[in-house]
Amino acid sequence: MEKRRAGEGIEGCERATLVDNRFYKSPRAGHVPRSSTRRSTTASPRPRSPLHLIPSHRRAIAGCLAAGLTTAAWAQAKPPVIVDAAEIRARPDLDVVAEGDVVFRQGQIEIRAQRLSYDQLGDLARAQGKVSITRDGNRYSGPELQLQLQRFEGFFSNPSYFFSRTQAGGDAQRIDFLNEDVAIASGATYTSCPREGPDDPAWLLSSRRVKMDFANNEGIAEGAVLRFYGVPILAAPVLSFPLTDARKSGWLPPTMGLDNKSGLLLSVPYYWNIAPNRDATITPTVIAKRGVGLGTEFRYLEPGYEGTLNLNMLSNDRLTGRSRGSLGLVHEGSLLGDGFYRAHVARVSDDDYWKDFPSETPSLTPRLLAADLRANKPVFGDWRTYARVLRWQLLQDTSNPIDVAPYDRLPQIGVRGSQRLFGGLEFALEGEFNRFTNPDGNLQPTRMTGSRVHALGSLSWPYVTPGWSLTPKLSVNAAAYSVDQPLTSGDRAGRTQFGRSIPSFSLDSAWVLERDTQWSGRAMRQTLEPRLLYVKTPYSDQGGLPNFDSAGKDFNFDSIYTDNAFSGIDQVSDAHQVTAGVTTRVLDADTGAEALRLGLAQRFLFADQRITPDGAPFTQRVSDLLLLGSSTLSSKWKLDAGLQYSPEIQRTVRSILGARYSPGPYRTLNVAYRFKREESEQVELGWQWPLYGRPREGMNRGNGTTCSSAWYTVGRVSYSLRDSRITDSVLGFEYDGGCWIGRLVAKRLSTSQVEATTQLGFEIEFVGLSRLGTNPLRVLKDNVPGYRMLRDNNSLDANRPTAP
Numbered sequence: 001m002e003k004r005r006a007g008e009g010i011e012g013c014e015r016a017t018l019v020d021n022r023f024y025k026s027p028r029a030g031h032v033p034r035s036s037t038r039r040s041t042t043a044s045p046r047p048r049s050p051l052h053l054i055p056s057h058r059r060a061i062a063g064c065l066a067a068g069l070t071t072a073a074w075a076q077a078k079p080p081v082i083v084d085a086a087e088i089r090a091r092p093d094l095d096v097v098a099e100g101d102v103v104f105r106q107g108q109i110e111i112r113a114q115r116l117s118y119d120q121l122g123d124l125a126r127a128q129g130k131v132s133i134t135r136d137g138n139r140y141s142g143p144e145l146q147l148q149l150q151r152f153e154g155f156f157s158n159p160s161y162f163f164s165r166t167q168a169g170g171d172a173q174r175i176d177f178l179n180e181d182v183a184i185a186s187g188a189t190y191t192s193c194p195r196e197g198p199d200d201p202a203w204l205l206s207s208r209r210v211k212m213d214f215a216n217n218e219g220i221a222e223g224a225v226l227r228f229y230g231v232p233i234l235a236a237p238v239l240s241f242p243l244t245d246a247r248k249s250g251w252l253p254p255t256m257g258l259d260n261k262s263g264l265l266l267s268v269p270y271y272w273n274i275a276p277n278r279d280a281t282i283t284p285t286v287i288a289k290r291g292v293g294l295g296t297e298f299r300y301l302e303p304g305y306e307g308t309l310n311l312n313m314l315s316n317d318r319l320t321g322r323s324r325g326s327l328g329l330v331h332e333g334s335l336l337g338d339g340f341y342r343a344h345v346a347r348v349s350d351d352d353y354w355k356d357f358p359s360e361t362p363s364l365t366p367r368l369l370a371a372d373l374r375a376n377k378p379v380f381g382d383w384r385t386y387a388r389v390l391r392w393q394l395l396q397d398t399s400n401p402i403d404v405a406p407y408d409r410l411p412q413i414g415v416r417g418s419q420r421l422f423g424g425l426e427f428a429l430e431g432e433f434n435r436f437t438n439p440d441g442n443l444q445p446t447r448m449t450g451s452r453v454h455a456l457g458s459l460s461w462p463y464v465t466p467g468w469s470l471t472p473k474l475s476v477n478a479a480a481y482s483v484d485q486p487l488t489s490g491d492r493a494g495r496t497q498f499g500r501s502i503p504s505f506s507l508d509s510a511w512v513l514e515r516d517t518q519w520s521g522r523a524m525r526q527t528l529e530p531r532l533l534y535v536k537t538p539y540s541d542q543g544g545l546p547n548f549d550s551a552g553k554d555f556n557f558d559s560i561y562t563d564n565a566f567s568g569i570d571q572v573s574d575a576h577q578v579t580a581g582v583t584t585r586v587l588d589a590d591t592g593a594e595a596l597r598l599g600l601a602q603r604f605l606f607a608d609q610r611i612t613p614d615g616a617p618f619t620q621r622v623s624d625l626l627l628l629g630s631s632t633l634s635s636k637w638k639l640d641a642g643l644q645y646s647p648e649i650q651r652t653v654r655s656i657l658g659a660r661y662s663p664g665p666y667r668t669l670n671v672a673y674r675f676k677r678e679e680s681e682q683v684e685l686g687w688q689w690p691l692y693g694r695p696r697e698g699m700n701r702g703n704g705t706t707c708s709s710a711w712y713t714v715g716r717v718s719y720s721l722r723d724s725r726i727t728d729s730v731l732g733f734e735y736d737g738g739c740w741i742g743r744l745v746a747k748r749l750s751t752s753q754v755e756a757t758t759q760l761g762f763e764i765e766f767v768g769l770s771r772l773g774t775n776p777l778r779v780l781k782d783n784v785p786g787y788r789m790l791r792d793n794n795s796l797d798a799n800r801p802t803a804p
Contacts, residue, residue, distance in 0.1 A: 552613025
């Protein structure tokens with residue numbers, strides 16, 4: 001046998017780079033490794049892998065085989081193969097032996113062993129002694145690897161593995177390769193917890209036998225058991241799962257919940273991968289006090305449109321004695337050119353549905369559910385046409401009825417745009433037709449209905465310089481009506497067709513003045529921003545006219561600089577007034593971050609205002625004074641304040657005070673006080689704070705594990721000082737055990753002065769694997785300002801269906 005020292009070439013090579021040796025070539029011409037199989041280019045919805053509890057580690061083991069070993073089977077000669085060893089011996093056409101710290105490299109793959117041999121006659125490769133494979137940060141090791149390359153038959157004895165993406169791993173008794181597409185792992189385990197002494201890790205997932213078919217992207221596990229502190233909490237005799245991130249039909253982990261009205265809820269979702277661009281999640285649910293329900297989510301993504309359909313059904317609610325359900329649809333698509341359309345539909349079976357199933361009422365206003373279809377298409381330049389059909393469902397409550405409901409629009413059709421004219425003039429116009437009808441559930445069946453055509457036009461001439469701007473504007477609000485019931489009052493009494501036109505003139509002037517300064521040695525920039533707005537709108541008698549869509553604007557810093565006190569079209573306030581205000585800001589000269597903002601604004605009237613939101617003439621010559629302030633002088637503190645002061649009664653009418661203290665990661669304390677004279681007075685407290693143990697200090701460890709553990713508390717409480725009761729609240733505790741996180745969250749939602757719905761959710765997150773229980777993260781994010789997840793959401797997807 002011919003001997004060579006490490007680094008000497010073979011057959012004339014200067015290094016032990018055996019690219020031309022059959023040992024390192026593809027055993028099958030044209031074969032492509034499974035790890036580089038071409039993905040489908042068809043657009044598809046967000047991936048949601050089924051049965052996340054098991055596939056995470058099975059897919060990880062599969063990654064070891066598909067990405068690590070099959071590619072390491074030297075299926076292609078590109079990129080080149082490099083072998084380094086203390087000693088390399090070769091007999092032409094017979095065998096090759098490398099010994100002593102053998103390192104095999106091909107691309108991102110690295111195999112290390114004490115001895116590596118290849119028998120060319122038997123096409124058999126053996127690696128022995130501290131065999132390890134590294135690829136893409138994943139590590140696999142064992143005492144012996146034996147592989148017949150062309151047939152890809154062999155075994156890896158007693159392998160252990162660690163996966164960088166999940167920061168978790170495990171071991172197996174043996175992995176057998178039946179061919180290049182099929183492998184079997186025996187006695188496999190998976191965990192992200194470190195072993196501490198002879199005790200088992202905090203959680204451990206084990207399986208008696210795992211068969212992996214890479215050609216069909218399918219794995220089958222037998223005898224899979226998840227143990228938590230040695231106690232089996234979930235088992236499956238046989239299950240299937242995908243071997244890659246590709247979606248696959250299958251069962252998702254069960255979810256559980258508890259509330260004071262429905263009792264215990266248990267859901268077992270099933271994921272159906274219909275097509276690359278369509279999928280569905282079907283969720284049977286057992287509700288202790290009500291019966292069995294079924295929830296369905298269907299998602300689709302086509303070249304010209306996409307959408308989601310949610311349907312929840314409860315065939316026989318034992319508490320109410322009737323069938324109940326909800327429907328939610330979001331569908332949008334493109335029209336010819338740059339146009340688009342969108343449909344948003346929300347419907348429920350009964351008035352009490354929002355109270356009994358608050359998580360299934362898909363609306364920001366749970367008692368006003370819309371069926372809204374709209375389309376928008378450009379015509380030319382900045383001009384667009386649009387159309388809309390809108391119908392409301394009102395959920396009435398006898399203890400708190402909705403007296404004034406919004407109108408249905410059947411339909412709404414219009415055109416809107418602007419045009420720059422000669423000499424810097426700007427022209428804008430909106431023309432629209434609406435047919436208004438009363439929605440179902442309206443408590444005023446005799447309320448006026450009818451049609452309206454309106455036009456909002458304006459001609460402005462803005463003059464803008466770097467520090468000053470002046471914008472005169474002439475506008476008109478014109479509307480023509482055709483109503484179904486004759487007017488009963490005013491000059492137009494008895495008529496069903498009428499119109500009105502109201503002009504308005506405004507002059508808006510604003511300044512931005514700056515100066516450089518220093519605060520405690522920091523370079524800062526201070527601005528002074530005065531603003532004046534003059535508005536002249538003549539009085540027009542609108543008594544007896546219908547009011548289809550107008551409402552008084554909230555009095556704040558945005559609305560005080562507008563020329564109409566009403567939103568919508570039907571109501572136009574008369575005005576002869578000037579609004580004056582000033583704002584000053586202090587900015588960091590380097591970053592532009594705002595450290596301080598102070599402002600005030602007030603309106604001065606030259607004549608009485610006869611058309612007002614509350615219906616009573618406004619005879620004062622000055623409006624309420626608005627004050628605002630916010631500060632972020634310290635990275636730990638943020639302060640906000642707003643105040644509305646009435647000169648007439650010399651008292652505060654409304655005020656908002658808020659403070660947030662955030663000294664570090666996972667430490668946030670929010671306090672807010674809200675007051676509105678003769679209506680409400682409320683205090684709100686929100687927090688996320690460590691209670692005990694060694695908390696995480698903001699290190700972005702992804703799904704990394706640590707032996708430290710800590711308790712956290714999180715919540716938000718709203719208390720009404722006027723009613724002396726808690727209105728809404730969320731209270732939770734989180735435990736970070738390093739490789740697992742436990743969450744217990746209770747939510748209380750007031751549905752009336754005397755009723756409330758309370759829900760309790762519990763979840764265990766096995767870091768690097770999945771979550772079991774009810775997912776409370778959305779509740780915490782929506783209700784606790786500044787809430788941060790204890791770990792990055794790099795574990796498997798937690799967006800699972802909820803109970804109907």
